[in-house]
Amino acid sequence: MPRAGILVDRPYERLTKEQVELIHQASMEILTAPGLISFNEEAVNILHSHGAAVESIPGDHRSWRVKIPEQVVLSAMDSVPGTVKLGARNPDNTIIMQGDEPRVYLITGSETNIWLDVDFPTYVHKSDASREIRVPEFKPRRGTVEDLCQSARVCEHLDMVDGFIRNVNIQDRDITEENKDVNKFFASLNNNTKHFMSGLTSLGQLDNVVRMAELIAGGKKALADNPIISFITCLVKSPLQFVDDTTGTFIEVCRRGLPVAVSSSPQAGTSAPIKEAGIMAQINAEVLAGITLGQLVKPGVPVLYGSVPVRARMDTLSDSYGAIETSQYNIDCVQMARFYGIPNYSTSGVCDSKIPGQQSSIERLFSDIVVAMSGPQYLHCAFGLLDCNSVFCLLQAVLDDAHFKMIKSFLRQPRIDQPEMEAVRKQIRAVAATPQKLYISYIRPVLRSGEISGIYPFEGSGEADDVFELAYEQMKDLLARPVEHIDQKTTARIFEEIPGILPRLNVYERES
Amino acid sequence: MSKDIIATIKENVIQGRKTQEDVGIDDSLAGTPGVVELVQQALDKNTSPQVIITEGLTAGMEVVGEKFSTKEYFIPDMLASAEAVGAAMDIMKPVLESANVETKGKFAIATVKGDIHDIGKNIVAILLKGAGYDVHDLGTDVPTEKVVGFVREERPGYLGLSALLTTTMIEMGVVIKALEESKLRSSVKVLIGGAAVSDEFAQEIGADAYCADAFAAVKVLDSYRQAG
Numbered sequence: 205m206p207r208a209g210i211l212v213d214r215p216y217e218r219l220t221k222e223q224v225e226l227i228h229q230a231s232m233e234i235l236t237a238p239g240l241i242s243f244n245e246e247a248v249n250i251l252h253s254h255g256a257a258v259e260s261i262p263g264d265h266r267s268w269r270v271k272i273p274e275q276v277v278l279s280a281m282d283s284v285p286g287t288v289k290l291g292a293r294n295p296d297n298t299i300i301m302q303g304d305e306p307r308v309y310l311i312t313g314s315e316t317n318i319w320l321d322v323d324f325p326t327y328v329h330k331s332d333a334s335r336e337i338r339v340p341e342f343k344p345r346r347g348t349v350e351d352l353c354q355s356a357r358v359c360e361h362l363d364m365v366d367g368f369i370r371n372v373n374i375q376d377r378d379i380t381e382e383n384k385d386v387n388k389f390f391a392s393l394n395n396n397t398k399h400f401m402s403g404l405t406s407l408g409q410l411d412n413v414v415r416m417a418e419l420i421a422g423g424k425k426a427l428a429d430n431p432i433i434s435f436i437t438c439l440v441k442s443p444l445q446f447v448d449d450t451t452g453t454f455i456e457v458c459r460r461g462l463p464v465a466v467s468s469s470p471q472a473g474t475s476a477p478i479k480e481a482g483i484m485a486q487i488n489a490e491v492l493a494g495i496t497l498g499q500l501v502k503p504g505v506p507v508l509y510g511s512v513p514v515r516a517r518m519d520t521l522s523d524s525y526g527a528i529e530t531s532q533y534n535i536d537c538v539q540m541a542r543f544y545g546i547p548n549y550s551t552s553g554v555c556d557s558k559i560p561g562q563q564s565s566i567e568r569l570f571s572d573i574v575v576a577m578s579g580p581q582y583l584h585c586a587f588g589l590l591d592c593n594s595v596f597c598l599l600q601a602v603l604d605d606a607h608f609k610m611i612k613s614f615l616r617q618p619r620i621d622q623p624e625m626e627a628v629r630k631q632i633r634a635v636a637a638t639p640q641k642l643y644i645s646y647i648r649p650v651l652r653s654g655e656i657s658g659i660y661p662f663e664g665s666g667e668a669d670d671v672f673e674l675a676y677e678q679m680k681d682l683l684a685r686p687v688e689h690i691d692q693k694t695t696a697r698i699f700e701e702i703p704g705i706l707p708r709l710n711v712y713e714r715e716s
Numbered sequence: 717m718s719k720d721i722i723a724t725i726k727e728n729v730i731q732g733r734k735t736q737e738d739v740g741i742d743d744s745l746a747g748t749p750g751v752v753e754l755v756q757q758a759l760d761k762n763t764s765p766q767v768i769i770t771e772g773l774t775a776g777m778e779v780v781g782e783k784f785s786t787k788e789y790f791i792p793d794m795l796a797s798a799e800a801v802g803a804a805m806d807i808m809k810p811v812l813e814s815a816n817v818e819t820k821g822k823f824a825i826a827t828v829k830g831d832i833h834d835i836g837k838n839i840v841a842i843l844l845k846g847a848g849y850d851v852h853d854l855g856t857d858v859p860t861e862k863v864v865g866f867v868r869e870e871r872p873g874y875l876g877l878s879a880l881l882t883t884t885m886i887e888m889g890v891v892i893k894a895l896e897e898s899k900l901r902s903s904v905k906v907l908i909g910g911a912a913v914s915d916e917f918a919q920e921i922g923a924d925a926y927c928a929d930a931f932a933a934v935k936v937l938d939s940y941r942q943a944g
């Protein structure tokens with residue numbers, strides 16, 4: 205049985221049909237005028253051979269202007285699969301997404317440089333030593349491969365996490381450009397049985413990570429049937445530029461037929477127009493350009509319509525994920541992806557706040573709720589991420605899981621039908637006939653069926669705000685729970701065949 | 717045989733099954749007799765009412781209390797069990813009276829004059845009845861004279877007054893004053909509760925205790941009993 209996700213029967217939509225058509229038409233026109241600049245020659249050749257107009261741009265960097273006619277885009281879109289399966293080491297964690305079904309799966313991400321440790325020092329009142337208070341203290345440091353293992357372990361046990369995107373950039377001294385990919389893939393896959401998505405640091409490692417996945421899945425065909433890994437590539441840099449290396453990686457991933465998210469992340473105000481109509485027309489054009497290229501490389505390759513739009517902060521011109529408009533853009537993108545019938549990779553929960561607290565909760569909850577209501581299939585909801593996705597904190601991930609349980613409860617569909625109304629009529633008549641006139645005795649079956657949402661799990665006692673301390677206790681509990689590692693025989697084969705994996709990641713060697 | 721039936725009564729109290737029609741916490745006992753039917757069967761077999769109470773009903777409620785304190789049970793579960801015990805006590809009342817077995821004490825409860833809110837009052841009544849007290853519910857919007865009259869006639873050891881509104885809570889003080897004037901105040905412990913009142917207000921009007929919720933009421937009454 206695949207994971208259930210959250211089915212949003214009547215998703216929230218901001219755009220009218222006419223507005224969707226207008227955005228689509230504007231994107232088509234943008235793809236021909238001005239078109240895109242490509243710094244990747246192979247992409248130019250592929251697009252040119254299928255009818256795109258290409259023109260070399262003079263300058264220091266080899267680049268071309270590529271104009272992709274509407275017919276080329278529409279023809280390529282015909283081969284995009286409407287259903288995308290993301291496999292998992294544990295088959296029960298499989299994700300099956302349909303482009304026209306607003307069923308939401310909650311996914312971690314992104315790759316952060318900073319890991320935030322949490323401690324609870326005790327402070328004593330200056331004038332009354334008997335009064336003590338424990339206050340969380342956050343200490344940032346560079347992320348390591350052990351941190352990634354810990355994060356993968358905790359996310360394995362967080363109920364609401366449907367899939368795992370590597371969320372810590374591993375920066376150990378013995379991690380290099382060459383061995384980073386195999387180590388981040390192994391650390392994640394070995395500590396988490398859910399679907400794993402990642403970007404690639406080095407194209408040269410693509411075949412090694414695919415081979416690793418084949419060994420774990422049980423062979424080449426088994427991996428094709430159960431794609432336990434997928435990739436994310438930001439091949440388009442806004443505005444409208446195919447980046448050389450990520451486009452090269454994208455082409456190679458497509459050739460191998462594994463699922464890939466085509467992601468674009470324009471910033472309204474700087475790399476995209478500040479107005480909603482403008483950023484939507486542009487991001488849609490950028491994502492469609494990438495999807496078109498992928499289908500021309502390998503028709504039928506499973507892709508996700510990846511959208512990470514953001515508005516610029518007016519005080520610094522850096523990203524403002526906490527801005528209201530950022531959520532609006534994301535919701536619009538969900539609707540555009542549904543228009544094309546392609547599963548959507550969307551974004552929510554990214555916050556501007558640097559540490560867990562009131563600001564982070566408000567910013568992330570706001571976007572988590574409204575974006576989830578729009579029904580994206582693959583929602584990168586920034587579990588544990590802070591400071592515009594540059595910091596990861598396990599404590600925040602535990603808090604986010606609780607918030608998503610509330611959101612899931614909220615998104616349940618109303619159960620109002622004839623049998624229900626008949627039962628309710630009987631109940632009202634029965635209670636009206638009693639002296640106490642209380643419905644409490646009818647609560648119990650509903651309570652046991654899980655239909656009633658729970659109280660906030662980190663509620664303090666009395667007037668104390670114990671949220672952080674209670675979440676911290678749960679975090680420690682989750683860290684202590686075992687996970688199902690890759691079996692010993694497969695681990696041995698991986699270490700034999702795949703070069704560069706750090707010996708300390710072999711749990712069986714550590715045990716012996 | 718009586719051992720078996722007592723154990724089954726206890727199990728049904730834990731499940732909160734008043735009658736055969738109740739499902740309980742899960743469906744493991746569905747369709748089997750509930751507390752009411754079982755207590756009647758036990759009495760028919762001349763089982764000692766004392767044994768039914770201590771080893772069946774009270775023992776079951778103790779388990780329910782533990783489950784509630786560990787958050788395995790919620791208030792609806794606690795109330796279902798208390799209601800089952802309360803119904804059993806109704807059946808046993810004549811037997812207890814003829815055997816001169818005393819209850820934990822007589823408790824009168826009322827929502828004061830001008831106030832018709834009764835959810836809290838009803839919950840307190842159910843829980844106290846389930847805890848073994850002889851509960852007399854005087855209703856809502858009860859005139860002071862009626863409360864005083866009941867105390868005079870029935871001599872309850874405890875009186876619970878409830879008010880939700882800031883406009884009606886002053887009636888609690890009126891009742892206490894009327895009890896004093898009728899020379900009845902010393903015969904009855906007065907407990908107050910409701911959203912509008914507080915510990916401070918209880919002291920101000922001369923009540924014996926403020927109860928934040930129904931569980932507090934049970935605790936307060938039990939503490940009075942223990943203190944003798």
